[in-house]
Amino acid sequence: MGAIEESATWRHIAAPSVQDIEALSKEYDLPMYYFEGVSDLDEPSRLERLANGIFIIIDFPYVKRIENDMNLYDTFPISIIINNGKMITITAAHHEYIEEFRNRFDKSDDLERKPGIIAMQLLQYIMKSYIRDLREIREDLTHIEDRFLKRVYNEDFRKLFTLEKSIIHIKTALTGFNSMLNKMSERQYLQIETDSEMELLFDNVQIESQQASEMATIYREVLSSAMDVASSLVSNTLNQIMKRLTSVTIIISIPTLITGFFGMNVGLPFQDLSIAVLIIVVISVLLCYLTVLYLRRKDLL
Incomplete structure (x- = not known):
């Protein structure tokens, strides 16, 4: 049978089997x-x-x-059932996050409270988890952006892709979460307005949900901008390399052109001089030097 943790008002079941589900359905x-x-x-x-x-x-x-040496975030579903004054939570696998939430409470006190209060505290804890993970994503993104100032590596693109997948998963989950909160508020499923503590908790959940959604939207836009900037930097670097290679090709072609000219089997200047080769070399070097100065002045080298 799946792992079960139980108090007077809360029963948590992790990784239930088919037999467990049938038994719970009947119970x-x-x-x-x-x-x-x-x-x-x-x-x-x-x-x-x-x-x-x-x-x-x-x-x-x-x-x-x-x-890619980074956390890839995803989401897993959790069911919360409040029925006949008792809360039941179900997850498909064992997750340390639920254990962490339970450990924050004194079983002799908080876990004996009304199930609606516990459910709202669990929703608030989930929202805080989203905000915590989004802040970690922001730190990873900031680190990658700092690397851009020095040089763009292929590894950075892979990391950006990992961050993008994480943000998409989180933003999609938050969209559904906000819709659920709106429905809960409109139809008064938990009699929120009749319980001051419940109303306060629900307001906090809504505020943190809005904060998490805004963070996810902002970070996705920043991530998109970072990917555009990275692509632009790579393109600019490639253009600079091609520009320099073209300039080098022009410089190299000068002595090739001159030696090709003096290699023709016709009457040529300096052909009767003993220092003809030296003159040709000097002319080639001088023209190359002047070309280098010109290209540097035009910021082409």
């Missing part, structure tokens, strides 16, 4: 899809009213893996 007299929705990693956030409570499914941010 709480709810359809099985309320308990098995978390198995679909692409399950969108949503909110439904139950006969004696509510059903919430939202996405929680986590570090999926290390990619």
